Amino acid sequence: MILTKSTLLSNKTITVSGSKSISNRLLILHALFSNIRITNLSDSQDTKLLQAALENNSDTIDVHHAGTAMRFLTSYFAIREGKTTILTGSDRMKQRPIKPLVDALKQLGAEIDYLENNGYPPLKIRGHKLRGGEVKIQANVSSQFITSLMLIGAKLENGITIILEGKITSIPYLEMTLKILRTIGISNSWESDTIKVEPNIQTEKNSQIIPFTIESDWSSASYFYSLAAIGRNSISLKCFKPFSLQGDSAIRELYWEYFGVNTISEGAEAKISLLPESNFKYPERIELNMNACPDLAQTICVTAAALKISFHITGLETLKIKETDRLSALQNELFKIGCLTETTDESIWSTNFIEPAANISIETYTDHRMAMSFAPFCLLQELSIENEEVVQKSYPNFWADLAQCLTPQTDLDEKQ
Ligand SMILES: O=C(O)C1=C[C@@H](OP(=O)(O)O)[C@@H](O)[C@H](O)C1
Ligand SMILES: C=C(OP(=O)(O)O)C(=O)O
Structure with missing residues (x-):
């Protein structure tokens, strides 16, 4: 795609x-x-x-x-x-x-x-x-x-x-x-x-x-936090309540602390609004243990890479035995968007940022989260996502929902 x-x-x-x-x-x-x-x-x-x-x-x-x-x-x-x-x-x-x-x-x-x-x-x-x-x-x-x-x-x-x-x-x-x-x-x-x-x-x-x-899925919500952080615009999500059973609801605090995306709850409809701060001062480096929320690791790494914020994420020992070896998949694909990394069996950190490749094609390794976490990079540059159907595993409607939030930049240029 x-x-x-x-x-x-x-x-x-x-x-x-x-x-x-x-x-x-x-x-x-x-x-x-x-x-x-x-x-x-x-x-x-x-x-x-x-x-x-x-x-x-x-x-x-x-x-x-x-x-x-x-x-x-x-x-x-x-x-x-x-x-x-x-x-x-x-x-x-x-x-x-x-x-x-x-x-x-x-x-x-x-x-x-x-x-x-x-x-x-x-x-x-x-x-x-x-x-x-x-x-x-x-x-x-x-x-x-x-x-x-x-x-x-x-x-x-x-x-x-x-x-x-x-x-x-x-x-x-x-x-x-x-x-x-x-x-x-x-x-x-x-x-x-x-x-x-x-x-x-x-x-x-x-x-x-x-x-x-059942409350809605916070791991799925994370891709919209990444969009809001990279695109610096607001998005609303349903159905999310302030109290959650899911550890991945930590995305609220993580995106506030590192990327200045505020989460406002609007009680009645269980709606939340993601509102990026306009003058947010990004951290020099993100140091984070993500053992409590391993499914958010790819989202955070791609957002940080897109914003060129250096990062060091630890606690990721389970990533090697998920849908793919996520540490190695991340390392390969982050390189394509201009982020050089090193990894151990339980960590990944950025070492340098370079110009992204001219034609980016992201391999997804039969891993839904590889596809969804890299998609927000299209706010910076055209890219293709291979085997996009992998999103079915957790979020079959992802591409349709993503399309609702985006407008191609060429359309905007033509209207101006
Ligand atoms: O219990 C669960 O629903 C899950 C536990 C986590 O796995 P691990 O405990 O293997 O890290 C998580 O990565 C997975 O997506 C869902
Ligand atoms: C790791 C995941 O799922 P599972 O382990 O259930 O295949 C996931 O959804 O990211």
């Missing part, structure tokens, strides 16, 4: 669909506790794949690139008594680790085999009644493993006690899971290295309907 050099129109309103992370947790919980009623489910492909997997009752489930679907379904099928399921995914999914979760489930008595490579999907899962109790899990690879255990915890007669070993990554996603469980009446606690989810037969037994309205 070619994005011609464009100007950001003033104060367009975009409605972003429900949070992918919250939706995928709620779908599993709904499959376990049928009295939950969900509103504003995400329209992402990852959510649709998970929904289909839960509704179809097939013996083989293919979740393509959907990491949370893969991880959450592993525990879900491990407790589906009498059912054997083959859980598989895309070539990339077969390179994304799952061993810490499988090991933890095996401690509870689960029967899971690797069908190709040890430690990686596809999996053959024979469902059994598991009683729960204490499990130990390595906590530095992906928080999704721990969430997966927490989601089934209340269905186990002894509940689940999860001992987290090593450094804990992506903490707000664990807090999100705990808060969602509490909202639907499942007691839990997190003290030091121990998370407990209490057994809950109550939620289902009293069969009272539990309504749950």
Whole structure:
């Protein structure tokens, strides 16, 4: 897709669909506790794949690139008594680790085999009644493993006690899971290295309907913050409330502190307006640990590169095992927009800014966030985005929503 050099129109309103992370947790919980009623489910492909997997009752489930679907379904099928399921995914999914979760489930008595490579999907899962109790899990690879255990915890007669070993990554996603469980009446606690989810037969037994309205997706909202920061014009977004379950709502503070984009909430319609300060003094250098919000790393790096603000982002150890190796993908593509970087296994920093290439073509590496994070650069220069359909994974309407906010600069020139 070619994005011609464009100007950001003033104060367009975009409605972003429900949070992918919250939706995928709620779908599993709904499959376990049928009295939950969900509103504003995400329209992402990852959510649709998970929904289909839960509704179809097939013996083989293919979740393509959907990491949370893969991880959450592993525990879900491990407790589906009498059912054997083959859980598989895309070539990339077969390179994304799952061993810490499988090991933890095996401690509870689960029967899971690797069908190709040890430690990686596809999996053959024979469902059994598991009683729960204490499990130990390595906590530095992906928080999704721990969430997966927490989601089934209340269905186990002894509940689940999860001992987290090593450094804990992506903490707000664990807090999100705990808060969602509490909202639907499942007691839990997190003290030091121990998370407990209490057994809950109550939620289902009293069969009272539990309504749950999902707030919109803050990771998707981040691309509009980047547009507002680079284009120095306002945008409004719906449906976002001041209080959020999502750690990625930190984008408000990050874009205020580093790029002078103010967020104003307009209560009634759950609308927020992003208003860039006109005389904002940019920082000399952005020093930031983003372990709490890894999905925002690409957005921040591209905004900083576009504005030629040097940066040093750490805490990114999970980026190498996401949809692609995001650190290496970022390094390659930032170079094309004129930002030289160095990386380690958990960090990236800018070393120099040069003139961007004349013809920029951004590779997306089957990663939706590569496409969406580089798109706002079209406010400075025409660029093309390869395999633009990758956005389906989290934000199918992204290109249409982006188009609403932009006008090609040639159109403006002709009108003048
Ligand atoms: O639990 C979740 O919904 C997610 C957790 C994070 O993964 P890691 O814990 O692997 O960093 C995040 O990157 C992913 O997009 C969604
Ligand atoms: C990492 C992501 O998703 P997942 O791990 O669920 O594939 C993401 O959406 O950026």
